[in-house]
Amino acid sequence: MEDLKWWQNGVIYQIYPRSFQDSNGDGIGDLPGIIRRLDYLVTLGIDAIWISPIFPSPMADFGYDVADYCDVATIFGNLGDFDRLVAEAHRRGLRIILDFVPNHTSNQHPWFIESRGSRDNPKRDWYIWKDGSGRGRLPNNWLSHFGGPAWAWDETTKQYYYHSFLPEQPDLNWRNPAVKQAMYAVLRFWLDRGVDGFRVDVLWLLIKDDSFLDNPVNLGYVPGESSHNRLLPLYTANRPEVHAMIAEMRSVIDAYADRVLIGEIYLPIDLLVTYYGHNLGGANLPFNFQLLQTAWNAASIARIVEEYEAALPPGAWPNWVLGNHDKPRIASRIGEAQARVAAMLLLTLRGTPTVYYGEEIGMKDIPISSEQVQDPAEKNEPGRGLGRDPERAPMPWDKSVLAGFTSGKPWLPLGPDHAICNVQSLRENPRSILNLYRRLVELRRHNSALTRGAINAIRIQGNVLLYERSHGDDRTVIILNLGHEPACVSHTPGRLLLSTYLDRDGNDVVGDASLRADEGIIVEVTSTCTHPQNRPWNLSAP
Numbered sequence: 001m002e003d004l005k006w007w008q009n010g011v012i013y014q015i016y017p018r019s020f021q022d023s024n025g026d027g028i029g030d031l032p033g034i035i036r037r038l039d040y041l042v043t044l045g046i047d048a049i050w051i052s053p054i055f056p057s058p059m060a061d062f063g064y065d066v067a068d069y070c071d072v073a074t075i076f077g078n079l080g081d082f083d084r085l086v087a088e089a090h091r092r093g094l095r096i097i098l099d100f101v102p103n104h105t106s107n108q109h110p111w112f113i114e115s116r117g118s119r120d121n122p123k124r125d126w127y128i129w130k131d132g133s134g135r136g137r138l139p140n141n142w143l144s145h146f147g148g149p150a151w152a153w154d155e156t157t158k159q160y161y162y163h164s165f166l167p168e169q170p171d172l173n174w175r176n177p178a179v180k181q182a183m184y185a186v187l188r189f190w191l192d193r194g195v196d197g198f199r200v201d202v203l204w205l206l207i208k209d210d211s212f213l214d215n216p217v218n219l220g221y222v223p224g225e226s227s228h229n230r231l232l233p234l235y236t237a238n239r240p241e242v243h244a245m246i247a248e249m250r251s252v253i254d255a256y257a258d259r260v261l262i263g264e265i266y267l268p269i270d271l272l273v274t275y276y277g278h279n280l281g282g283a284n285l286p287f288n289f290q291l292l293q294t295a296w297n298a299a300s301i302a303r304i305v306e307e308y309e310a311a312l313p314p315g316a317w318p319n320w321v322l323g324n325h326d327k328p329r330i331a332s333r334i335g336e337a338q339a340r341v342a343a344m345l346l347l348t349l350r351g352t353p354t355v356y357y358g359e360e361i362g363m364k365d366i367p368i369s370s371e372q373v374q375d376p377a378e379k380n381e382p383g384r385g386l387g388r389d390p391e392r393a394p395m396p397w398d399k400s401v402l403a404g405f406t407s408g409k410p411w412l413p414l415g416p417d418h419a420i421c422n423v424q425s426l427r428e429n430p431r432s433i434l435n436l437y438r439r440l441v442e443l444r445r446h447n448s449a450l451t452r453g454a455i456n457a458i459r460i461q462g463n464v465l466l467y468e469r470s471h472g473d474d475r476t477v478i479i480l481n482l483g484h485e486p487a488c489v490s491h492t493p494g495r496l497l498l499s500t501y502l503d504r505d506g507n508d509v510v511g512d513a514s515l516r517a518d519e520g521i522i523v524e525v526t527s528t529c530t531h532p533q534n535r536p537w538n539l540s541a542p
């Protein structure tokens with residue numbers, strides 16, 4: 001694996017800091033809490049941690065409205081805590097990836113306060129200001145991702161400013177070189193502190209067309225969807241100029257050894273892969289969200305894998321995710337049994353997997369009453385299922401009444417099932433999904449076909465998905481029953497390495513395999529690699 005980068009052969013784990021571990025009893029997760037749980041992450045076997053924003057913010061969009069890019073919000077700790085987190089993580093061989101939110105600041109950021117101060121101040125052009133298009137009319141028809149127009153009126157200077165998201169999140173003008181230099185300095189600030197990379201928020205939205213033409217109507221709009229989808233974001237997303245910005249960002253990051261640039265990009269596969277950039281000088285990993293939105297059956301997933309693999313430019317490294325802090329949790333989408341199959345899919349497809357905190361314990365979305373809603377996406381467009389609080393519940397660590405997350409009142413309720421769905425209980429159950437994740441991560445690490453091998457022979461038999469991973473003499477077949485009925489499939493015989501049931505592995509030689517309902521298996525066809533005897537879960541780890 002020596003010639004692969006850490007972000008190629010490793011597993012990334014996303015932490016939503018507010019919900020991971022509270023250390024001071026305010027009911028909000030924080031950096032000292034993450035430090036306390038690093039040994040758990042080592043035992044899980046992951047290699048890098050992506051932390052959602054930890055910067056000073058009014059929290060209108062829970063940290064994605066940054067008021068100071070070069071500090072830590074006091075609710076999460078301070079820069080000293082951050083430096084300690086980096087040191088403790090690096091000491092354990094873990095990398096730290098920060099969320100970078102360059103598209104917009106908070107309206108409380110000093111830059112915006114200055115920009116809105118007067119029409120002729122030096123920072124006016126750091127944001128996107130426009131006159132209305134006639135008496136009381138907005139500059140154009142652009143819409144916010146969080147409902148309503150994307151233009152907010154500023155009474156002081158009698159102009160509108162553009163916001164892709166909340167009015168509290170004014171978009172920066174990335175056509176302004178001063179903005180770019182200021183944001184590249186932010187990257188260097190954190191890189192100098194040892195950060196190993198960035199997940200860049202809404203990378204595909206960075207540039208808006210400077211003709212300010214109306215976006216076209218989306219004739220395929222489905223009532224009940226986000227109102228943002230009423231229009232096609234032709235002039236407000238995926239603009240060609242964005243790739244030059246990304247290449248510049250990448251060159252800033254590449255000036256530091258062994259770093260990574262991950263891009264949040266919600267685009268169809270053929271457009272997504274353009275974000276690897278010219279001569280691969282773009283994002284190292286444009287996040288591949290296809291599994292978040294696909295129908296959950298063998299044919300659909302096979303089609304996605306084939307289309308994605310075929311679209312990747314030479315040298316592009318793939319990646320897969322099952323969830324994040326913005327989308328319903330996989331276990332709620334497809335059920336507990338299939339969540340185990342999804343784990344095996346995520347950790348055996350070619351490329352880098354990202355695990356969203358709680359997926360490893362089969363965590364589900366939590367019910368949120370209207371009084372409990374905190375997410376502006378739900379507050380602005382209630383009742384459409386757009387709220388993201390359900391997937392942001394506190395991590396349940398043990399069987400105690402507050403699940404070991406906090407000694408205070410958690411900022412969101414704990415899941416109703418936390419007495420059984422918690423790390424401690426699942427550690428004690430050798431067949432839990434937590435042990436499945438641990439075993440999959442460990443198997444992946446020691447199997448060169450899974451870590452770096454080609455993927456081929458993607459095929460389906462009924463609702464069973466089969467594919468092969470191969471590297472040198474190592475050939476591994478993955479067989480996933482996406483159905484809730486037993487299935488019999490024919491495939492190349494080999495040694496069964498792992499079943500999602502965790503009740504058979506080791507020396508079974510399986511040929512025409514009869515799969516149980518919701519079962520996935522990994523079969524080693526030929527191998528020169530050695531598989532460690534599965535070490536028992538280190539129950540003494542904190």
Ligand code: TEU
Pocket residue numbers: 061064065101145165201202264266325326377386
């Ligand atoms: O999300 C951008 C984004 O497009 C999706 O999150 C989606 O539009 C949104 O969730 C509404 O459905 C990123 C962050 O991941 C998200 O948490 C922030 O709210 C958003 O950008 C603004 O920074």
Ligand code: CA
Pocket residue numbers: 022023024025026027028029030075
């Ligand atoms: Ca706290």
